[in-house]
Amino acid sequence: xxxxxxxxxxxxxxxxxxxxxxxxxxxxxxxxxxxxxxxxxxxxxxxxxxxxxxxxxxxxxxxxxxxxxxxxxxxxxxxxxxxxxxxxxxxxxxxxxxxxxxxxxxxxxxxxxxxxxxxxxxxxxxxxxxxxxxxxxxxxxxxxxxxxxxxxxxxxxxxxxxx
Ligand code: HEC
Numbered sequence: 001x002x003x004x005x006x007x008x009x010x011x012x013x014x015x016x017x018x019x020x021x022x023x024x025x026x027x028x029x030x031x032x033x034x035x036x037x038x039x040x041x042x043x044x045x046x047x048x049x050x051x052x053x054x055x056x057x058x059x060x061x062x063x064x065x066x067x068x069x070x071x072x073x074x075x076x077x078x079x080x081x082x083x084x085x086x087x088x089x090x091x092x093x094x095x096x097x098x099x100x101x102x103x104x105x106x107x108x109x110x111x112x113x114x115x116x117x118x119x120x121x122x123x124x125x126x127x128x129x130x131x132x133x134x135x136x137x138x139x140x141x142x143x144x145x146x147x148x149x150x151x152x153x154x155x156x157x158x159x160x161x162x163x
């Protein structure tokens with residue numbers, strides 16, 4: 001039920017969010033440069049491993065990113081995380097994954113970006129258009145409730161604590 005209260009935040013945040021004001025925390029690379037770099041990094045994410053504790057395509061906890069979602073990780077994240085770790089989340093309208101929703105949301109640990117959450121956040125459309133990037137409160141508002149801003153191990157019924 002806690003989640004319902006939070007649903008109002010991102011709507012406001014998405015409208016008000018201008019990630020340009022985070023440029024000064026990005027060091028040498030701008031948020032736009034990093035978003036472009038990350039889009040290249042996630043090329044081929046479809047064949048990445050499913051995140052531990054999140055069986056390939058599962059019912060979403062709150063439907064924010066789709067009624068059914070897959071959470072996939074690159075080798076760095078699968079190997080324990082750290083600089084270069086990437087998590088991609090893809091939403092679907094059906095349990096079989098036949099009806100994908102447009103775009104992906106991505107979390108990236110990169111030393112190139114100094115952020116409070118420790119992640120660089122991005123939302124892309126399928127054509128690579130960057131819808132959000134940097135550290136928008138429209139992402140962190142929900143995720144900040146969870147350890148290391150990773151939602152799935154805590155909120156997914158039946159998967160928390162599974163090894
Ligand atoms: C309304 C709350 C909410 C907002 C806002 C939100 N998320 Fe999430 N996110 C979740 C939940 C809940 C999960 C766990 C999977 C599920 O149940 O769908 C999740 C999972 C994820 C995951 C998989 C890793 C993890 O933490 O579990 C990624 C990547 C992700 N979100 C990226 C983003 C990005 C990028 C944004 C901003 C564009 C964003 N999220 C905004 C609720 C939210």
